[in-house]
Amino acid sequence: MRHVAALAGVGIKTVSRVINDEPGVSDATREKVLSASRQLNYQLDMAAGSLRRAGRRTLSVGLLLPSVSNPFSGEINRAIEDALGARGIAVFAASLDDDPQREQDIVAAFLGRRVDGLILTPIARSQAYVIPEHSRDLPLVFIDREPVGVEADAVVTDNAAGSARAAAHLISRGHTRLAYLGDRTDIQTARERRRGFIEEIGRQGIPTSMIPVRENLHDEESARLAVLELLTAAEPPTAIFSSQNLITFGAMRALRELGLSKRVALIGFDDFTLADMMDPGVTVIAQHPERIGKLAAERLLARIDGDQQPPHTYVVPSELIQRGSGELRPPA
Amino acid sequence: MRHVAALAGVGIKTVSRVINDEPGVSDATREKVLSASRQLNYQLDMAAGSLRRAGRRTLSVGLLLPSVSNPFSGEINRAIEDALGARGIAVFAASLDDDPQREQDIVAAFLGRRVDGLILTPIARSQAYVIPEHSRDLPLVFIDREPVGVEADAVVTDNAAGSARAAAHLISRGHTRLAYLGDRTDIQTARERRRGFIEEIGRQGIPTSMIPVRENLHDEESARLAVLELLTAAEPPTAIFSSQNLITFGAMRALRELGLSKRVALIGFDDFTLADMMDPGVTVIAQHPERIGKLAAERLLARIDGDQQPPHTYVVPSELIQRGSGELRPPA
DNA sequence: CTACGATCGGACATCGTTGTCAAATATATC
DNA sequence: GATATATTTGACAACGATGTCCGATCGTAG
Structure with missing residues (x-):
């Protein structure tokens, strides 16, 4: 960013203003900055930004699934990606593979990356380990199963x-x-x-x-x-x-x-x-799964946006699809 | 971190040393720091660290797939996650949905998050847009198809x-x-x-x-x-x-x-x-897919670790599985 | 008791960005 | 032309961590 500022002959704060579309920059200056930025192929470093920015948003969330290779999880993943992507939020996806220890390890890895929220499929006996973070206002939504030991939103099938x-x-x-x-x-x-x-x-x-x-x-x-x-x-x-x-x-x-x-x-x-x-x-x-994912993402966004409602479990109805095997009658 | 340092009654650099397992800290001090860190539920901020750290590693990579909900992509995703997870690297996964514009947008989003490398399924007519980054030494591996307009490793099926x-x-x-x-x-x-x-x-x-x-x-x-x-x-x-x-x-x-x-x-x-x-x-x-993913991840790790070999396309052989429909003979 | 090396600990600058605030400049008003 | 006001702009500190480097402490040998 300093290089861009130097090339454009302006202060770095002005570059920041242009890149972030903040007001108070003349068109001439804006053009100079944009041109310099293109010339240097400049890319904003989101991590550095979120260090200082109010709320410390990193525009990334963690998603923990049974396995990203499982088609059901894949559908959920996709729905979440679509809902969050529209807001510019990227998704860290990880598989827990029936291993309760992995659940905690992966959550720790997500937290270390300062995600703005978590969507988790719980498997460990208790999710109490996230209480400290959750009470520090880390948005948290569980999917597929309700959590044990912590009060948070959940989206489940009936x-x-x-x-x-x-x-x-x-x-x-x-x-x-x-x-x-x-x-x-x-x-x-x-x-x-x-x-x-x-x-x-x-x-x-x-x-x-x-x-x-x-x-x-x-x-x-x-x-x-x-x-x-x-x-x-x-x-x-x-x-x-x-x-x-x-x-x-x-x-x-x-x-x-x-x-x-x-x-x-x-x-x-x-x-x-x-x-x-x-x-x-x-x-x-x-x-x-697409409805579960979409709803979970929406709840997470609401929490990120400051929704303070008491935690609630949302139930997504299942559907009976008749194709023949379930309509066979018993032998007379 | 400053809070931990204050509580433990040491300097913040000492806390950094303990957290990162650097030498030169007495057992007594180490214990004090760890205890304070537990008490405050301290979590290292990787983003802040990578800002200063040599090489700026963020321990995250971007993965671009046709769709995370596609079972074939899911298998690849899983294999990559397994190979990179062992090194503590987290994966941003995104779907491109046959949209060449999305390809560029998502790559830009990954770059803004300062990923250590990219694994991409190319779909746009040319991948020349990554040349600036790639020549700045951003590790890059393509899967499923070879890139056009840029020389980089690729892993494909025969x-x-x-x-x-x-x-x-x-x-x-x-x-x-x-x-x-x-x-x-x-x-x-x-x-x-x-x-x-x-x-x-x-x-x-x-x-x-x-x-x-x-x-x-x-x-x-x-x-x-x-x-x-x-x-x-x-x-x-x-x-x-x-x-x-x-x-x-x-x-x-x-x-x-x-x-x-x-x-x-x-x-x-x-x-x-x-x-x-x-x-x-x-x-x-x-x-x-699991072999493609594994190989792609291994190549990416090698590049991250400084491998400077000329780019190469790796071919993963497919396999004929006979189940009956392909063995039917033509009517006499 | 002093000198010296080894060990341990901390002060400070820095990474790339944004928030704050004040300075510089342009514009409007009389 | 002078003053008031609005618009642009930049200097600087700060975010949370790490690299550098120097000072303090300790044990030991002379």
Whole structure:
């Protein structure tokens, strides 16, 4: 900047004024400065600026996702980028990979870079470690799951209600022998999905003690094995609800191996590409990652802009998409 | 930092020494400082540090992808994050969305944040705009496509060779009436894929002038319509090569509509989830995004560490994965 | 007890920018 | 032409850290 000032023959503060579009600069001077700046290929150093600027805004935020390679996370990432990019805010994205320690490490790395806010998918048992920062007014929004140990905004899917809708849908097609396939029980959303599913079955007057619940499935293979076992036992279920994508895939494989794809009903939580190209198409409870991301970004911006409302959890409704597998009826 | 120094009763430089693990501090002093730092919940400000530090490293890099929500980009993103995260480097990820103007804008935003390097998927007609920075020693690695107008490292898939392999594979199964479905011709990789495919057909002694080439397909629907048209015309092709994921999906839909999924061979460029669950499974030329990302990150780190070799383009080989659709033979 | 090297600690300038404030210049008013 | 006022402009300190360099302290040998 001093070089630009020297070349233009003005003071550095004047350069600063031109670059930042502050008023009080004559057109002639402005032109001189801009020309010098172009000539030197000058680039403002935002970091140095935010050091001095009121509020110390760095125009960057940290985003912590299960994994940037996960399509669901990718959609969220994209929606957040779009909403924040419009304000000139850049996003540090990081993956936590089911590792609670990484969660804290990455948050520390973000804080060291003086981000203006954080959007986090919590996984550690407690997020109390951010209390000091949050009470120093660091904007904070959680997505997918609510935080534990700290009060902050959160944007989540209606996990229990969505799963209840799946149960009701299957029951309305005449099923009474339902099975539940769940993710690791230390994940809050997994517990919510089970609760919603089971409670709805109870509400509909079906004894829930008979419902097979297979949990702690975290990949395709374990889900496939669980379904093979369920379906080859006595009194096999006529309908299956799988609470997560990989589990749905495992279930689909097992059904295909047994030649039961068109006889055993299946509803998966989470939509996926080509679900409609399967045979039959796979009925799902679809989440809306783009809405979750957009809402989270909007809440974060509001907080950055000084919104002082008490923290609130925003629920984004899921949606039942019928494609065939969830509409199969039980054998007569 | 001054607060920590005050609380610990030492000078601020001593605090800096402790935080940065520099030698020349007694254990007693170190302990005092650490304790004060914990008490105040102190966090080093990296931006301020890099202002003064030799080399001005900010420990952050910019990553520009077609879209963070695209699974292929997601894999690359993840591999890069892993490789750079190990060195404490954070990643700004942004999507360019087929918009050449965005490419420049986002690069400018990255530069303003004084990133230590850039990994870019080029899309604009020329990347000459980064020449000033690059010649000032800004490390730069391109992925997926080679840059135009600037000499820098690049990491790409063997697009032509992979497509040639697809052609050879189909011909070895007895096909002579092949069709090519391509993306927008202003995309370098799309042109490469066409070239590889067509040239291999010529090498195998089949007249290439008869090969229907349908290009500038950029979404599922346009690809579906193109395939419907191809297959209902006189002398329809017996094998189709689609040069990109969405186009492959469109082709699959068209084949299914016409009931030809098991009669017309199909090979797609790019692997995708559940390809093996289709009926028949979809044979693909798979790219290796995780290898591309890892290699790009390694090259960037080498450049950051001062590697001065002349720029080089690294080619990551693709792989033919047989799943059935590409092994169908032409009707006798 | 002094001299000396090794160790430890702090004062100060500096990085690139912006906020403050006052000086310089231009313009308007009488 | 003199004064008042508005507009431009720049000098300087400060943001939070680190590099440089010098001074203080300590232990030990002579």
